[in-house]
Every structure is written in C-alpha cells, then in structure tokens.
Amino acid sequence: AQSVTQPDIHITVSEGASLELRCNYSYGATPYLFWYVQSPGQGLQLLLKYFSGDTLVQGIKGFEAEFKRSQSSFNLRKPSVHWSDAAEYFCAVGAWVTSYDKVIFGPGTSLSVIP
C-alpha cells in the first residue's frame, strides 16, 4: 500500500539557517511526489512537485526537493530560513487510481523558526 512517512514531528531552526525536512514514501510504481505547506488558518499550498526528469526540483519561496529513488526519499530543503517559513509541512505521494491521482499525505513536520 502507498504511504508516506515524515520522521521529524517538529523541527526548530534559527532564522538564516539551512533547513532539511525528511520524507520517505512507499509506492510500487513511478511516484508522483509533492510538498505542501500549511500556515495557521490557511489552506494547504503546493510548494513543489516531482513527476519525472531532473531529480532536483525547484519550488516557490526558495524551496527545493531532491528525489532519490534508491532511498525512496523526497527531502525538502531551503538554504536560508525566514521567520515566515514557520508552518506545517506535508509530503505527499500521488497514487494513480484508474482515472485520477489519490494524494496520500504524510503526518507532517511542524517547523518553528527562532529569530
């Protein structure tokens, strides 16, 4: 069955420091992978997505993610974190179901940013 794990429940980083959020997935076929961000009171916003091709994907707000098939990972990175990046981050995999993608989300990683 398809699944997503995010090993870190909560991460705290200092503003200006680099960030890496871990994500591992389980999916039998070619995965379609996503990272979403959820700020308090806001809906989920897509940061980036991977389908094929270059395994390093650039997203919005300076985020990037790298797909590593051998490790079944899709880690999210940002070189310099801003206070406004504090939010909940969700990794997700798209599982094809006949005619559409059922998106399966991980449990999320909560990011706190220290000024």
Next chain:
Amino acid sequence: GAGVSQSPRYKVAKRGQDVALRCDPISGHVSLFWYQQALGQGPEFLTYFQNEAQLDKSGLPSDRFFAERPEGSVSTLKIQRTQQEDSAVYLCASSATSGGDIRGDTQYFGPGTRLTVL
C-alpha cells in the same frame, strides 16, 4: 472566485446533530476532493468527484458521511448524527483536469471547516 472557498469556517455541533459543510471550488475545475484532517495529522482522503460524478468514496469513514456535487460545481459534505470522533478540519480541494495523461495535477485547497462535536 480566485480560490477555493469553504463555509462555514467553524462549526460547533452537539453530538447527534446533522451538519452540512459547503465547498465552492475554483470556477471550471473538473475535479473536487474532500479530506479530513485530525488534529496533528495529515489530511486523509474522503471522496472524489469528477464533475457531478462521485467516482471514489472509499475514504468516507461511515455511512453517516455523505457528499454530493449535483451540478458539477459546489459540493456539500453532510455528516449525520455527528459523533465526537468526527471532530476535525474538513478540507476541500479542486483541480482543473480529470486525469488522463495529466498526472499529478495541482490540487488547490480551501481554508477548511473546523468541526467540533461536543
């Protein structure tokens, strides 16, 4: 509208009451999804519509949950005889296409409805 809207934003219900949650997707979007997000968890799939057709309702937790999208635009998620375990944020998302060769089409999420059952 510019994005997906949901109403009400907050709903408090007494156990046993029926509730109806509304989703207005982005105009013209074919696909519509409902998710349930428990506190501290990621969203979990409930059901999927392609236009007015409900193609997948495998995630609905019980027969107390019912969703419809009669005209292929606005959707309503109804929960009958609410229970405390129904307390969660209910998210709606829409996407432009119905799949085919468009894999991983971006889903645009609404702000959610926070349901609290007392």
